[in-house]
Amino acid sequence: MRGKTKAKTRPATPSLPLCRPSRTIAVRFHFSSPLLFFFPRWVSGVTLGRHVFFRRPLSQVSSRLVRHELIHVCQYGQYGFYGFLWFYLWRERKLSYRYKRFELEAFEHQDEDGYRERRWPHLRLELPAEIKGWELKT
Ligand SMILES: [Zn+2]
Numbered sequence: 001m002r003g004k005t006k007a008k009t010r011p012a013t014p015s016l017p018l019c020r021p022s023r024t025i026a027v028r029f030h031f032s033s034p035l036l037f038f039f040p041r042w043v044s045g046v047t048l049g050r051h052v053f054f055r056r057p058l059s060q061v062s063s064r065l066v067r068h069e070l071i072h073v074c075q076y077g078q079y080g081f082y083g084f085l086w087f088y089l090w091r092e093r094k095l096s097y098r099y100k101r102f103e104l105e106a107f108e109h110q111d112e113d114g115y116r117e118r119r120w121p122h123l124r125l126e127l128p129a130e131i132k133g134w135e136l137k138t
Contacts, residue, residue: 025050025077026126027070031058047072049081060128066131068110074120075102 013133033053038083039046045065052069054061076084084102092100098107109115 022122022124024079024124024126027052027072027073027128029058029128029131030054031061032056045069047076048077049073064110068106069127071106071109071116072102073107073125074116074123077123078120 028051030051030053033046035046035053036043036055044055045061045068047069050073052066052073054065069091069111071088072084078088088102097103109119116123
């Protein structure tokens with residue numbers, strides 16, 4: 001080691017990736033889910049990570065609700081499973097349901113075509129076969 005010639009300038013800052021690596025999330029839908037028994041009657045869907053639980057059977061679930069819940073799936077993808085729940089259940093525990101950040105975003109964009117693809121270009125959702133091509137219908 002040649003101490004006298006040690007560089008005094010800091011090494012160049014490594015460049016940061018522009019976005020996270022692409023990945024595919026295999027979404028799973030659970031219709032007529034008994035999980036909803038534990039939620040108030042007005043709750044018609046609950047998302048936990050890549051699993052979406054619906055109170056009603058497939059034939060009675062609106063595509064709007066599906067799009068709403070798929071935004072939550074992407075939010076989980078962005079913040080991580082525990083990160084999402086931490087924000088939702090703890091950090092924003094004093095906010096009512098409709099004012100939580102994740103709900104504000106989901107309600108605002110649930111009818112917007114292509115929102116998920118623009119907001120999370122690195123996340124690709126793999127939808128269950130029975131719902132493919134159906135979710136964009138209104
Ligand atoms: Zn929601």
